[in-house]
Amino acid sequence: MNRKAYPSDISRTQFATLLPLLESARRRTAPRKVDLYDVFCAILYLLRNGCAWRALPGDFPKWRTVHSYFQRWSEPRESGISLLEEALKKNQVAAARRKQGRHEATTFLIIDAQSVKNTDTAMEKGYDAGKKVSGIKRHIAVDTQGLPHALAVTTADVTDRKGCLVALERDRDNLGAVQKVLADGSYTGQAFASSVQELIGAEVEIAKRNELH
Secondary structure (H helix, E strand, O other): OOOOOOOOOOOHHHHHOOHHHHHOOOOOOOOOOOOHHHHHHHHHHHHHHOOOHHHOOOOOOOHHHHHHHHHHHHOOOOOOOOHHHHHHHHHHHHHHHHHOOOOOOOOEEEEEEEEEEOOOOOOOOEEEOOOOEEEEEEEEEEOOOOOEEEEEEEEOOOOHHHHHHHHHHHOHHHOOOOOEEEEOHHHOOHHHHHHHHHHHOOEEEEOOHHHOO
16 A cells, blocks of 8 residues: 655655665565655654654554664664664765755765864774774765765774775765765875776876865
8 A cells, every 4th residue: 555655755766775774684585565765754754754763653663673674774883883884874964965956976075084073982993094083984075065975984094095985885876977086195105096996987186185175
């Protein structure tokens, strides 16, 4: 039975780009009895309206089923980012680019990294000698509007080049249109440029940090 459409829904075309990511969390081979599109839209409804799980409209899948998928998709991964966070990010970025009259897939990326302190009791942390920071490092690739297209979280001792490659590899399926990657001097090196070319088929251009703006 077709359910009612809600303002928080996304289209099935938009959801098709998120489905492979969400399906990667599947734990058993038994036939699925619910439509993941309806499950994801139910989560979007809840996030937008701030209602209780039991208050989900009855035409969505049962709230316990939706909650079960929410918990599964929210489990942290090695990158520090859950499947649900990544799916929401991809959906929001695509929507923002469409609103700007742009194609969902960008052809140009700007990459950078930032080391930040985390708690003294954190199990995963490293020391960035260059920036004298003990903690973690965020690696992010954005388009010219500052919208994120690839990201990864590592310990602070991981180099900018290595962390960037981790981010690009994680999101490579969505970076097929990228033609050029702009970076500062910390990403200099033929080995890094060759790795980017191999991963996403893009050319690396090194610029002075003040030119990245």
